Amino acid sequence: MSSTLDLEVFVRTADTASLSAAARSLNLTPAAASIALKRLETRLGIRLLARSTRSMRLTEEGRRYLDSVRIALEALSEGEQAIKQQGQSLSGLLQLAAPSDFGRNVLLGWLDEFKLEHPNIRLQLLLNDSNADLFRDTVDIALRFGVPRDSSLVALPVVPGHQxxxxxxxxxxxxxxxxxxxxxxxxxxxxxxxxxxxxxxxxxxxxxxxxxxxxxxxxxxxxxxxxxxxxxxxxxxxxxxxxxxxxxxxxxxxxxxxxxxxxxEPTPFNLMCPHRLQVSERVKVLHGFLQARCQALLSA
The missing domain is CATH 3.40.190.10 (Periplasmic binding protein-like II)
Known part of the structure; x- marks a missing residue:
């Protein structure tokens, strides 16, 4: 199992295209950063970065691995925050995409209520009837109508029997x-x-x-x-x-x-996430909140 430090060195090096810059950002010597990166590559048995005396770039394997490492580090950070914030209010950023009609006429009012309950949450909302790309766009989660077609995404049911x-x-x-x-x-x-x-x-x-x-x-x-x-x-x-x-x-x-x-036509309503590790405490609380609000709206 790779240490968190090895993973952080890899991510920082990929972001800056510089092992020296990655070392400085982590308060390491260049030698220590280089050892951490080599240790990770040795464990995996692949080259993550193609290095020369003048340049550094991600290999194809490195590009694929980078997304998984980011998710893993984010999950670890979320877990630490959850432990530290037990008994405290939720905090952090929720980047959410939603359909235009539902977003403007229903969701906006609900998010005002959600923000009152969790004042330390920051909201970023993208409204568009074209499904946001959860791997490319600046969103972490998306509300979607219809049967999920992308099996790589995690679907958290909000109204499974919706029509x-x-x-x-x-x-x-x-x-x-x-x-x-x-x-x-x-x-x-x-x-x-x-x-x-x-x-x-x-x-x-x-x-x-x-x-x-x-x-x-x-x-x-x-x-x-x-x-x-x-x-x-x-x-x-x-x-x-x-x-x-x-x-x-x-x-x-x-x-x-x-x-x-x-x-x-059956049109199940789901909260979509790119990966199970990204179902943070913030996302879980929002999911439960939306389930309750939708149930109340449809049963009124």
Whole structure:
């Protein structure tokens, strides 16, 4: 097992491209830093850094190993902080990505409450309907709708049984009538959502063992979930939205749920992390907080 010092020397050297700079940052002599790096490479049986008298760069194996080392060191730091902060409030940075509609209209208010409960937490929020890359973007965790497709990520369930709902404003239904079956949607203006350049023209509904797919069309199409919701509120047509996005609108009577004897497309809601070691105490507390808030919203 490598010592923490060996790992820290490797990370600092990779970040600065200088063994001498890494040694200075860790209050080591260059010789001691070099010994630590060689000890790590010997244990692994690979070269992590290609070194010459004038330059230093990561090998391909070094690049792959670097991410794992960063995660391990961060987990060790989190563990030390958790021990030191027992009985104290949570602190540190939460870098969170979330869908635009849910983020702006639901999550923002909840995060205000979360910050009041944990004043020493710092928040960084990225709102975008394109899934954030948890390995490249400046986020640590992400809220996502849908069945996780990336098996390398850790999914913490927030609302596992979540679904989409067809809905429209009372004004639209008064003018155009209420669809009674999924097939009736073909006679209505639908508000479609586009993702990665592909429009969601097929809506799914289930009634027991019966699955019905409906091809829909309409004059309104957007890659922003909040825009689709606003169009629905304005009476422009029927939307097929995540239940969490429109629960407050339904409760307030601004939108009406349709085809209630059918189940919409399953869209589980998860908190995604790149690695199990990154499920810090901050993330665990946020996860429990979101579970409770979502349950309260959907059962209101």
């Amino acid at each position: 989409r709902i067809a809905c429209a404003s009372p004004d639209y239904l008064a003018r155009h009538g209420t669809p009674l079956t999924p097939a009736d949607l073909a006679q209505h203006s639908t508000l479609r959502y586009m993702r990665r350049g592909q429009a969601n023209n097929t809506w799914y509904f289930r009634q027991g063992a019966r699955l019905q797919e409906v091809e829909v069309m309409g004059d309104y199409l957007s890659d922003d979930g909040e825009i689709v919701r606003r169009w629905a509120l304005a009476g422009h047509g029927i939307a097929y939205k995540a239940n969490l996005d429109i629960a407050s609108d339904i409760q307030a009577g601004r939108l009406v749920p349709l085809l209630t004897d059918w189940q919409g």
